[in-house]
Amino acid sequence: MFNLITAVNGKLDDPLIREWAVQFYSDLPKQAYDERIHIETDWFHELFIAQLIERGETTLLSRLFRALPPQHLSNLKALFLKNWVTWPSLLIDCAAKVLAIIDPEELLRLFENDLNRFKQGGVDPLRFVSIDQLRTYSNDVPCTVFLKQVSQWVIDKQPNDFGKTMLVYSLLKVSQHLDWDTLESSINSVLQIENNQSHPRRLFESLFTGVFGHVEFLKMIFDREKFESSLRLTALQAFFVDSAPLEKLDHWLQLPPSLEEALDVLENLSHESSSCGILLRLLRDSTGITEKLSSKIQIQLSIAACLQGFAKSSLDTSKLDLMATVNLLAADLDNPRWTKDLIDHLRSFDQSRVTLALTSQLSEDLDSYGAIQIAKAMGGLAYPAFVEPLILAMAADQGDFLKGAASDSLTEIGSSAQAALIKQWDGLDDSQKIYGLSVINNIHGKAAADFAVTRFSELLAEDIESACELILASPDSRLLELLKFELRRKQPLIDRTFYICARLLNYDGPETQGAKERALVEFERDERTFESMETGDIPN
Structure with missing residues (x-):
């Protein structure tokens, strides 16, 4: 039987495979614990990440640092410190979120060094947008001194209004470390703009x-x-x-x-x-x-x-009955503080009662933040009985935020949600198909590959990008054969999809090299465009 995790081993020296691997991992359901751990161990081990750092692959590192749990990177701290001064602002933002968890004291020291270098010229001010990560820092005095210095040069010496505004937003997110004068002057500087x-x-x-x-x-x-x-x-x-x-x-x-x-x-x-x-x-x-x-x-x-x-x-949920818990979850608030506690408390009740209560609540009010929280709760609990109401919540007449929450929750429910979407495909509206396809994709596996084979022409005609993403999530020899005929288009997405699938399936036919070359040209162009965003230069 084809094992995707094993198939990748030995192939991560290929930039196209590396990029695909990071995206595949990022799209996995949160509850795919075993698969995540296997990938972290087999693909993204310390040596692999260290090699990326040494080669300066900052774009891929940014994506990887966002996707991996910070603790997985803790043994690489020395390389973070060594390379910090050369990393661009986007990677600094991702690395700061890691260091804020594994060593906030070192993060402060790095920012202090950046500030000293900035005073001498040559440092991008937007490196400091990530100072809001210092909210995890427990020693107030050195943090307050540093933030006061940052605030002074933001207000007095940052000529760009956009840059000044973004930096003040970050400062205010750590306002527990700001003295009064710094807080007041920071707010005032943005209000003037x-x-x-x-x-x-x-x-x-x-x-x-x-x-x-x-x-x-x-x-x-x-x-x-x-x-x-x-x-x-x-x-x-x-x-x-x-x-x-x-x-x-x-x-x-x-x-x-x-x-x-x-x-x-x-x-x-x-x-x-x-x-x-x-x-x-x-x-x-x-x-x-x-x-x-x-x-x-x-x-x-x-x-x-x-x-x-x-x-x-703090919230004591122990005295809340089922309906009180559901009603609090359904409050018309955007991302309320106690959502996770309330979802955890739902697990203490009979599953059939919880299913009925949440399903009824979702059908009563689909136009509020509460509906989004209920949909998220369904994904957190991941009961198969939630599949049908969540599919309905992705319909064309629903709001985009609810559709997104429903899609995410169906992904967390897993194979039963994937099977239902595949079975009902012809009866779904366009919106349900768009959001549902991402569910089928992210759960991946043989069922996704079978679906892609059966619907190949239809999916490719409707949305070539989504179709290619589905194929890449579940590489299959049948899909490789179907893609061969489409190579005549010389379309970068198809070239890339064919080549990656061919590598993973160990196929080395005469079409492979041409598809690889065309895909690499597009990949390198995209990399140059992405990197130019750091400098403000627009590539030719």
């Missing part, structure tokens, strides 16, 4: 991320300007401390209070919450900031800060 914008949303989402650690209540308040919401805070009592005046806060969401009324509540919260104190000081004392904000935005920020102040710092 964005003074023609009535709603500097991303600025304040970055601030709330740094100050409170999560932003779902701020997003909810901003979203209510444009979208109706059925959310009632009184239904979310479990998320808040007992003293939270939820009826009053619900009333504020419908009819905003005066700024002073909101600030009075925020002031009371600031006695127990330093985070609330920061927002209070910004909105009450920082006239340089408030004069650039409309009263509406100031009130919105005040209400959001109050909600964060009343929110619990």
